[in-house]
Amino acid sequence: MPFDLLTFGEALVEVMRTGLDQPLERPGPFIGPYPSGAPFIFAVQAARLGAQAAAIGAIGDDAFGRCLLNQLTQDGVNCQGVRTLPGQTTGVAFVAYSSDGSRDFVFHLRHAAAGQISPALLDERLFDGLKALHLMGSTLSIHDDALQTGLKALEMAQAAGAKISFDPNLRPQLMPPDRARGAFAPFLQAADVILPTVEEALLLTGQAALEGAIQTLLAAKPERIVIVTQGKAGCTVYTQDGALTIPGFPVEEIDPTGAGDCFDAGFLVRWLAGDSPAAAARFANACGALAVTAQGPMAGAKTFDVVEAFIQERLG
Secondary structure (H helix, E strand, O other): OOOOEEEEOOOEEEEEEEEEOOOOOOOOOEEEEEEEOHHHHHHHHHHHOOOOEEEEEEEEOOHHHHHHHHHHHHHOOEEEEEEEEOOOOOEEEEEEEOOOOOEEEEEEOOOOHHHOOOHHHOOHHHHOOOOEEEEEHHHHOOOHHHHHHHHHHHHHHHHOOOEEEEEOOOOOOOOOHHHHHHHOHHHHHHOOEEOOEHHHHHHHHOOOOHHHHHHHHHHOOOOOEEEEEOHHHEEEEEEOOEEEEEEOOOOOOOOOOOHHHHHHHHHHHHHHOOOOHHHHHHHHHHHHHHHOOOOOOOOOOOOHHHHHHHHHHHHO
């Protein structure tokens, strides 16, 4: 069966501080491991919403790899493209949270299985009849092989007639922002859907104001949808027809990791199902809000019925 959504990238587990303002450079307690990796959070949320989702990546033959693979299998994510690499350890992200909402990361990626991403991982069968390929800047930033894998996946998806979705997901710890602008240019040019923050939109276009950044992004492809994500405030959907701000859903935040990935999955699942960009964005806001209400990057990713009930409860 052809896939609705395909993504690839860093397969990892997450180990996080137990409270706020506990810097990583000081000894202190952690909790985890939690199945994670932005592309895999995305795939799990898409699968829980009922989409046929597949992910490509690499894990080690170890307990952390089994932790992630068990979660993917439980949620129905197709793991045909997930390789287990003997002699490699599964990637790990160590995370600390600050009371101002910021996060600090230490990644074990480049020299782990997660860092062994290369074009050789791409299986042509996963692209047959594919509806949409979702790409993330965090993956493309790991190293040059990952970037080349993204370019090859882009070529294969376009050849299959798939839509292209791109979330810049900038990670300065992995790639300096000034370099990311050039590295991400081919994906920005090809994307049917772009999902940046305000800061990412400005950086990647070189514009000083958001209006100019949006005009630059829309001018390249008339049918393109640009969704500027604004965290708990919601998002703004931009098309050639204009802009529409979709308010967020207030919730008590427990763990913000994965909210953007769940938002992306929520939007694409509903947009591919025929919803208008505005309706799909409202659904995505709900997915993003629910994502932060549970400890663990995938724990807040909900099923379609739960998301729909949440929206109806909030909107009446």
